[in-house]
Amino acid sequence: MKLKYYEIDEKKLLQEAKRGKKVAIKMPEGLQPYAGKIIEFLKKEGVEVYLLMDSCYGACDFVERSDLDRIICIGEAEMPYLRRAYSPPVSFIEARYDFDAEFMEEVIPFIKGKKLGMASITPFAHMLEECASHLRQRGYEVKIGGKGRRTAHDGQILGCDLSSALMISHDVDEFIFLGDGFFHPIGLFMATGKRVIVADPISKKIYGEEVEARAERVLKRRYAIMTKAMECRKVGIIVSRKIGQRRMSLAKKIKKMMEKNGKEAAIILMDEVRETIDYLDFDCYVCTACPRIALDDDARYKKPVLTPVEAEIIAGEREWENYEFDQIL
Ligand code: SF4
Structure with a gap:
């Protein structure tokens, strides 16, 4: 089946959709305009599914749901280490783009x-x-x-x-x-x-040559955000429940590190980080969930949102020249 530029495997989709009684399909924003087409296809084959409109940023982006017995994620590739941890189980139907x-x-x-x-x-x-x-x-x-x-x-x-x-x-x-x-x-x-x-x-x-120039601009922006964050007294440390983004022990480590550094710190449980963080009485945030929240969405927030690596820098536990991209490994 063709969805925009991409192809998905219809046979696998049908086979996976038949594996439960309460099955929902879920897909990233770019594929959502094709949700009706997928539901219609399955219906013609005798399979009824729900459409799940939870966020879908990757194979990491799942929280426990007791109302379903299977989720079919269309577009993403699985994260192998989570295969047995998804609840309910998730089937991944990758979207592929073939070219010469x-x-x-x-x-x-x-x-x-x-x-x-x-x-x-x-x-x-x-x-x-x-x-x-x-x-x-x-x-x-x-x-x-x-x-x-x-x-x-x-x-x-x-x-x-x-x-x-x-x-x-x-x-x-x-x-x-x-x-x-x-x-x-x-x-x-x-x-x-x-x-x-x-x-x-x-x-x-x-x-x-574009990548190096863009990376320099990102670094400049990150340094400006970290400099602003150095003045902050109250730090909110964000932890997500999303299965591939959950880093509670790291959050606890950062909390201790901030307190040792003379700052007040609290852990905030938040699956979707939104502009509402600007209204809380924290001066800055450290996001232990997806690194994109701090690095790619920085323009959305008035208050500094740091990655865990950046938090180490402002707490004096890491040198500025040892800056690294945050990774969840
Ligand atoms: S970058 Fe973010 S959305 Fe992508 S896989 Fe990693 S945690 Fe998930």
Whole structure:
């Protein structure tokens, strides 16, 4: 079945939808306009499902629900280490974008080194090996990192998990990121320190130098936010119940660290971080949930929202020059 640019496996969808009596489908915002089409398809096959409109930022984004006996997540790839922990169980139907690996010919003029690393995200990660062999035939040495506990595919990276790229970065000159958007490439650049070429298979646009410039802008913004946070007396430490974002022990560690540093600190339980945090009587926040909340959504909040790494810096437990992208590993 075609959803926007992506394909999903109808047979698997139907098979998974038949595995429960109270089944709901859930999908990221970009695929939600196709929810009716999916429900209609299943209905014609004799299967009735609900539409679950909880947030859907990734395979991490699930809370316990006793009203359902299965959730079908359309679009995302599973996080293998959570397979037995989801409650109710979750079936993942990945959305894939197929394209011709000839696209690598357009990338070649942007390449500077000979040893390349490749990384990608869910809809494109299945194409990594084909693209890598195309480049190998053109004389490049190409490496793809393995999968991890949070990733289902070799070469797959998440906003919060760059381990696939880190395992090969010592042995490559630069990376090619196959995918759209700049959040993942910026993380890739910050974590590995290597040049990152962005090759977007949908728009067919390629960016050679953009990532480093954007990463510098992000860092400048983060330094300004951390400087502001250094003045704060009362710190709220946000903990989410979402199964792949829950970091309570880290939150407790940060609370102790802040108190040792002479600040007042409290833990705030919050699954969806919203602008309402600006009205609470805390001066700044440390978000232990998804790193994107602090790094990508910073313009939404008037008060500083820090990552745990940034909290260590403002508490004097880490040097400013040892700044790192927050990862949930
Ligand atoms: S970056 Fe955030 S939304 Fe994406 S997988 Fe990690 S925790 Fe989940």
